[in-house]
Amino acid sequence: MPYSNPEIPEGINTTDTNPLREFAVLAGTTLAIILTVIAVVAFLAERLAPLVPLGFEQSLTRQHEDQLFAAPAAGSVDAAKTLYLQTLADDLLAQSQHADDDIRVTIHFAPAAVDNAFAAIGGHVIIYDGLLRRMADEPSLAFVLVHEIAHVQYRDPIVSATRALSIFAVLKLVSGTLDIGALEQALGVSGQAALLAYSREQESRSDLVATEMLYAHYGTAYGATHLLKALKQSTVGDAEPATFFATHPLHANRISDIETYALERGWQLVDKAIPIPFDE
Amino acid sequence: MVDLIVFLTLLALGFGVGRYNEARHYRSILRREALYKTPLVIPEKTPPPTVPTPKTHLVSGSVVISVDYFKQVLAALRGIFRGRITSYESLLDRARRKAILRMRERAHGMGANMIFNVKLETTSISKGSKGNTGSIEVYAYGTALIPPRDAMQPS
Amino acid sequence: MLISNLEIVPGKRVREHLGLVPGSTVRAKNIGRDFMAGLKNILGGELVGYTELLEEARQEALGHMQEQARSIGANAVLNVRFSTSSVAQGAAELFVYGSAVVIAD
Numbered sequence: 133m134p135y136s137n138p139e140i141p142e143g144i145n146t147t148d149t150n151p152l153r154e155f156a157v158l159a160g161t162t163l164a165i166i167l168t169v170i171a172v173v174a175f176l177a178e179r180l181a182p183l184v185p186l187g188f189e190q191s192l193t194r195q196h197e198d199q200l201f202a203a204p205a206a207g208s209v210d211a212a213k214t215l216y217l218q219t220l221a222d223d224l225l226a227q228s229q230h231a232d233d234d235i236r237v238t239i240h241f242a243p244a245a246v247d248n249a250f251a252a253i254g255g256h257v258i259i260y261d262g263l264l265r266r267m268a269d270e271p272s273l274a275f276v277l278v279h280e281i282a283h284v285q286y287r288d289p290i291v292s293a294t295r296a297l298s299i300f301a302v303l304k305l306v307s308g309t310l311d312i313g314a315l316e317q318a319l320g321v322s323g324q325a326a327l328l329a330y331s332r333e334q335e336s337r338s339d340l341v342a343t344e345m346l347y348a349h350y351g352t353a354y355g356a357t358h359l360l361k362a363l364k365q366s367t368v369g370d371a372e373p374a375t376f377f378a379t380h381p382l383h384a385n386r387i388s389d390i391e392t393y394a395l396e397r398g399w400q401l402v403d404k405a406i407p408i409p410f411d412e
Numbered sequence: 413m414v415d416l417i418v419f420l421t422l423l424a425l426g427f428g429v430g431r432y433n434e435a436r437h438y439r440s441i442l443r444r445e446a447l448y449k450t451p452l453v454i455p456e457k458t459p460p461p462t463v464p465t466p467k468t469h470l471v472s473g474s475v476v477i478s479v480d481y482f483k484q485v486l487a488a489l490r491g492i493f494r495g496r497i498t499s500y501e502s503l504l505d506r507a508r509r510k511a512i513l514r515m516r517e518r519a520h521g522m523g524a525n526m527i528f529n530v531k532l533e534t535t536s537i538s539k540g541s542k543g544n545t546g547s548i549e550v551y552a553y554g555t556a557l558i559p560p561r562d563a564m565q566p567s
Numbered sequence: 568m569l570i571s572n573l574e575i576v577p578g579k580r581v582r583e584h585l586g587l588v589p590g591s592t593v594r595a596k597n598i599g600r601d602f603m604a605g606l607k608n609i610l611g612g613e614l615v616g617y618t619e620l621l622e623e624a625r626q627e628a629l630g631h632m633q634e635q636a637r638s639i640g641a642n643a644v645l646n647v648r649f650s651t652s653s654v655a656q657g658a659a660e661l662f663v664y665g666s667a668v669v670i671a672d
Contacts, residue, residue: 135460135526137452146505147498151427151486154498158489321416422609430611437612457574465578470570470647472625476618480611510613529572535651535659537617538608546608549621553649555571 166306170299170326177294182287186235186255189290193254214241216409217259220270221277227348237281249276251283253290268362270406271355275342282341288334295330299323328379335380340393352402353394360387422481430480434502441509444517451519451556453512455530459557466557471527473514476537477507478547503548508532511552524556568633569643569670576643576670583669585641590632591662594624621661625649628663641667 205211217239225237237255246260257280267273283289303323343353364383380386394401459466483499490497511532519527531553538546569576607614636644647665 135452135454137449146501147496149498151431151482151499155482155486155489158486158493162489162492426609426611429609433610433612459573459575459577461577468569468571468573468576470572470629474618474622474625476614476621478607478611478614481609483611531572531648533649533651537614547614547617549617549651551621551625551649551651553572553647555573557577 166302167326169302170323173298173302174295174326174330177298178291181291181294184290186284186287189254190236193252193256210241210243213261213264214239217241217277220274221257221281224274224278224345224349225281227345235281235285237284239277249280251280251289253293255284257281257284264408266362267408268358268405269355270408271346271350271352272359272362273355273408274346274349275355275359278342278345279338282338282345283334285341286334286337288338292327292331292334296327299327331379332381336386336389339386339390343390343393343399347394347397347399352400353390354401354403356390357387357401358403360390423485424482426481426483426485430482433480434506437506437510441506441513444513445509448513448516448520451516451524452526453516453530453554454526454528455554457529459526459528459555462557462559464560466525466559468555468557469522469524470553471515471519471522471524471556472551472553473511473516473518474549474551475507475510475514476547476549477503477510478538479503479545484546500545504534504550507534507548507550508552511550515552515554519554519556522556522558523561524558526557527554528557530554568636568641570629570633570647570665571643571645572647572665574646576645579670579672581645581668582671583641585636585639585667585669587664588632588635588639588641588644588667589662589664590628590630590635591660592624592627592631593658593660594620595658624661625663628661632663632665636665636667639667641669643668643670 221237221239225235235255237257240256240258241261241264242258243261245262247262247266249257249259249263251257257277259276259280263276264273267276300323303320339356343356346355347353360383364387381389391401459468479500483503486499487497490499512530515527515530533551533553535549535551536545536547537549575581632644632647644665644667647663650662650664651659652662653659
C-alpha cells in the first residue's frame with residue numbers, strides 16, 4: 133500500500149538561534165533608541181525651557197503665593213529671620229558678577245525642623261529653620277543662599293521640571309508599546325537615573341557660581357568648603373547614597389571641585405567667621 | 413530598584429530552567445517518535461478500501477505547554493521590530509508533535525495501523541505577562557483504522 | 568457507539584442521516600490564579616493538570632454528543648469536528664459536533 137510516514141528533518145519550523153545573543157541584540161537596540169530619545173528630549177527641554185521668561189514664572193506663582201508660602205506674622209522672630217535672609221540675599225545678588233535686574237529672588241523662611249533649602253519656580257527660595265540652626269556662621273549660610281540663587285539664575289527649576297515631564301512622557305509611550313509590566317519598572321529606574329545625572333550637573337554648577345558670589349561678597353570662599361566639610365563630618369556613619377542614585381554629587385567631590393575652582397583663580401579659603409545674629 | 417532585580421532574576425530563572433526543560437522535552441519526543449512509527453498518520457478524508465474491512469474509532473491526543481518568562485520577554489522585544497518570533501516556534505513545534513504522538517500511542521493501544529482524517533486544533537490557554545500567550549493547548553484527533561484481530565496485517 | 572471523523576464507515580452503508588448533533592461544555596480556562604501554573608509560566612514546561620482537565624472536558628462534551636445521537640435513534644456519529652472558543656473572560660467552550668447516522672451492513 134502506498135501509505136507511509138517518512139521522517140521529516142528537524143529545523144524547518146524552528147530556528148536554531150542563540151537566544152541570549154538575540155536578547156542582547158534586541159534589548160541593546162531598544163535601550164539605545166530609548167536613551168537617544170531621552171537625550172534629545174532633555175536637550176530640547178534645556179534649550180527651550182529658559183525661553184519662558186522668569187517674569188512669566190513669577191506671574192504664575194504670584195496668584196498662589198499666599199497659599200504656598202505662609203507669610204510670617206509681623207514683628208515675630210520668623211518675620212525678622214525672613215527679613216534678614218532677604219537682605220543678605222539681595223546684597224549677595226547685587227555684588228555678584230551675574231547681577232541681573234530681571235532676577236528677583238524671594239526668600240521664604242519656613243519654621244520647620246527640616247534640614248533643607250530649595251529653589252522653586254518663579255524665583256522662590258525656601259529655607260527651613262532646621263538648616264538655619266545648623267549654620268555655624270554667616271558665610272556658611274551665605275553659601276546656601278547663593279547656591280539656591282544660582283539655581284534661579286540658571287533657570288534650573290523650570291528646566292528640571294520640563295525635563296522630568298518630557299522624559300516621563302517618552303517612557304510612558306515606550307512602556308505602553310512594549311507592554312511588559314516589569315520592564316516598565318526597569319525603564320522607570322533608568323529614567324530616574326538619567327534625571328539624577330542632570331540634577332548632579334546642575335548642583336555642581338550652582339556650587340561653582342556660589343563660590344564666585346561668596347568671594348565677591350566676603351573676599352574669601354571659606355563659607356562653601358566650611359559648610360560642606362561640616363556636612364560631610366555629620367554624615368560619617370550614615371551611608372551616602374550611591375552616586376548613581378543621588379541628586380547631589382558626593383560631599384567629598386563637591387569640596388574638591390570648589391577647592392580646585394578657587395585655587396585656579398587664586399582665591400583664598402581663609403577663615404572669616406561672622407556670626408548669624410539670631411539666638412541659636 | 414527591587415523591581416529591576418526581581419525582573420532580572422525571573423528572566424535568568426526562565427532562561428536557565430526553560431532551556432533545560434525544552435531540551436529534555438525534545439529528547440523525550442524524539443525517543444518516542446522513533447518508537448511509534450505506527451500507526452501511520454494520514455490527514456486524508458477517504459481511507460482506501462481494504463479487505464477485511466477495518467473497524468473505525470475516533471482517537472485523540474492533547475497537550476498543554478507553557479512558555480517560560482525569558483521567551484515571553486524576548487517575544488515582546490521582538491514585537492517592536494520585525495521578524496520571526498523564534499522563541500515561540502519551539503513551543504508550538506513541541507506541542508504539535510507531542511499531541512500527535514499521544515494520539516498515535518492511543519491508537520497503537522487499540523491495535524490500529526492507520527489514523528485517517530487527522531486534524532489539529534491550537535488554543536491559547538492563558539495570557540502570560542500582559543497579553544503575550546503564556547500557554548497553549550494543541551489537540552490532535554483522527555479516526556483510527558483497526559484491522560480485525562483474526563486477520564492482523566503486518567505493518 | 569461508533570464515533571469517527573471520517574465521512575464513511577468502511578464496509579458499512581449509511582441507512583439514515585439524522586443530522587447535526589452537538590455536544591459542549593464550558594470550562595474556565597483562566598489559569599492565572601493557580602500557583603503551580605504561575606510557576607510554570609516562568610519556567611516553561613507541560614501543565615499536566617490542565618492537559619488532564621481539558622481531556623476530561625472534551626470527553627464530557629463527546630458524551631453529550633453521544634447522548635444526543637442516541638436519543639434520536641442513531642448508532643454512529645460521523646464527520647466529527649472539534650471547536651474551542653472563548654466565550655467569556657477566562658472561560659472557553661469546548662464544542663464537538665458530528666453527523667448522527669444509522670449504519671447497517
